[in-house]
Amino acid sequence: MKIVNNIKELKGYLAQERQKNRKIGLVPTMGALHNGHISLVKRCGKDNDVCVVSVFVNPTQFNNKTDLVTYPRTLDKDCALLESAGCNYVFAPSEQEMYPEPDVRKFDFGTVSSVMEGAYRPGHFNGVAQVVSKLFYIVEPDNAYFGEKDFQQVAVIRAMVKQLNIPVLINACPIIREADGLALSSRNVRLTPEQRQKAPLIARTLKESTNFVPEKSVQEVKEYVINTINADPVMRVEYYEIVDGNTMNAINSWSDTTYPVGCITVYCGDVRLIDNIKYNK
Ligand code: AMP
Numbered sequence: 001m002k003i004v005n006n007i008k009e010l011k012g013y014l015a016q017e018r019q020k021n022r023k024i025g026l027v028p029t030m031g032a033l034h035n036g037h038i039s040l041v042k043r044c045g046k047d048n049d050v051c052v053v054s055v056f057v058n059p060t061q062f063n064n065k066t067d068l069v070t071y072p073r074t075l076d077k078d079c080a081l082l083e084s085a086g087c088n089y090v091f092a093p094s095e096q097e098m099y100p101e102p103d104v105r106k107f108d109f110g111t112v113s114s115v116m117e118g119a120y121r122p123g124h125f126n127g128v129a130q131v132v133s134k135l136f137y138i139v140e141p142d143n144a145y146f147g148e149k150d151f152q153q154v155a156v157i158r159a160m161v162k163q164l165n166i167p168v169l170i171n172a173c174p175i176i177r178e179a180d181g182l183a184l185s186s187r188n189v190r191l192t193p194e195q196r197q198k199a200p201l202i203a204r205t206l207k208e209s210t211n212f213v214p215e216k217s218v219q220e221v222k223e224y225v226i227n228t229i230n231a232d233p234v235m236r237v238e239y240y241e242i243v244d245g246n247t248m249n250a251i252n253s254w255s256d257t258t259y260p261v262g263c264i265t266v267y268c269g270d271v272r273l274i275d276n277i278k279y280n281k
Contacts, residue, residue: 001083003090007138010091014052014139022049026141026168028132031055031092032072032186036176038085040145043173045086052139053082054091060103061127067272072186091139103130109159112248116241116263117152117274125156132157136166144168149175149183151263151276155248175275177203183275195268198234202266205229206277209262213279214254218242221262229266238265238272245278254281 004010014024025048027040033055045051055078062068075092082090106126107113113125136144146154154172161168176184181203182196191199205228209221216224226237241250245259254260260279265272 001079001087001090003079003092005091005093005097007093007097010052010089010138013089014050017050018140023142024048024050024052024139025143025145026135026139027051027053027087027145028135029053029055030057030071030186031078032074032189033078033081034176034184034186034188036147036149036184038081039176040147040173041082041085041087043171044143044145047143047171050089051087052089052091052141053087054093054135054139056091056093056098056131058098058127058131059095060099060130061124063121063123070190072189091135098131098134103134105130105133107160107163109156109163112152112155112159115152115243115248115250116239117265120238120265125153128153128156129160133160133164133166136161136168141168143171145171145173147175148172148276149185149274151245151261152248155246181207183273185273187271187273190271191268195234195271198232199268199273201229201232201235202264202268202273202275206262206264206275210277210279213260214281218251218253218260225262225264229264234268236267238267240264242279254279 025044027044029037057071079090107129118125158170180200182200205225209225212221222240225240229235229237242260242262243250244257245261251257263276265274
């Protein structure tokens with residue numbers, strides 16, 4: 001496994017790989033890796049001849065300065081995990097390398113990027129599109145892998161490659177959870193022991209709510225989820241929306257879509273956690 005900080009050097013290696021007709025897969029990450037990330041890396045290794053993992057805490061997608069400053073950074077540990085997961089190239093650029101000049105591009109993907117995370121984290125998806133498009137131009141992967149934990153992000157990336165005509169196949173991978181249901185996240189390490197113990201309430205409530213579909217209305221299911229989680233004094237639901245899983249349009253009735261997905265953001269103390277659930281009608 002090679003650890004590369006420099007774009008030119010990485011492009012050189014990948015040009016050689018491509019000459020040998022090798023299929024290249026990319027897993028973009030911000031590091032502080034856990035088994036959620038590793039599941040993407042393993043899938044990437046299975047589907048491709050060459051697996052590239054980028055580790056870059058992208059400043060342009062943080063709308064909250066404290067979140068950026070406190071974001072965990074564990075590159076040495078990440079590289080050890082990546083090596084045993086079968087990664088071939090770790091791309092860990094500096095901020096200067098990725099942004100030699102400020103990125104002034106402004107993207108607009110319509111509803112997929114303006115609702116939910118787009119509304120509560122202004123500029124977030126623009127920053128995601130900036131960094132991921134740069135990574136796609138640098139690596140030119142055949143396949144790229146994203147986790148469904150960031151459900152809306154996958155839709156934004158799909159819209160981006162369509163809009164920019166980037167020839168890459170976007171692969172969405174299932175959410176990896178702790179035994180108690182909590183979705184793995186790099187931010188989980190910031191939970192206090194008490195918060196960590198309570199955080200599984202989010203996944204548990206989402207799962208329970210699937211039992212009420214389609215007998216209860218969309219509005220009733222939403223209220224159930226929000227009220228059950230907010231009943232715990234440590235938790236505060238920022239939003240819970242049930243949307244069409246392709247367009248991210250909120251639905252009012254189960255008949256509005258064949259693919260209903262509930263997307264939630266909850267503050268557990270001051271740690272912002274996200275999760276989602278697919279409903280079967
Ligand atoms: P991040 O480092 O948070 O930017 O995440 C990098 C990639 O890993 C994104 O595509 C995430 O959706 C994915 N990811 C993060 N947590 C999980 C998880 N628990 N299960 C599956 N994928 C995940």
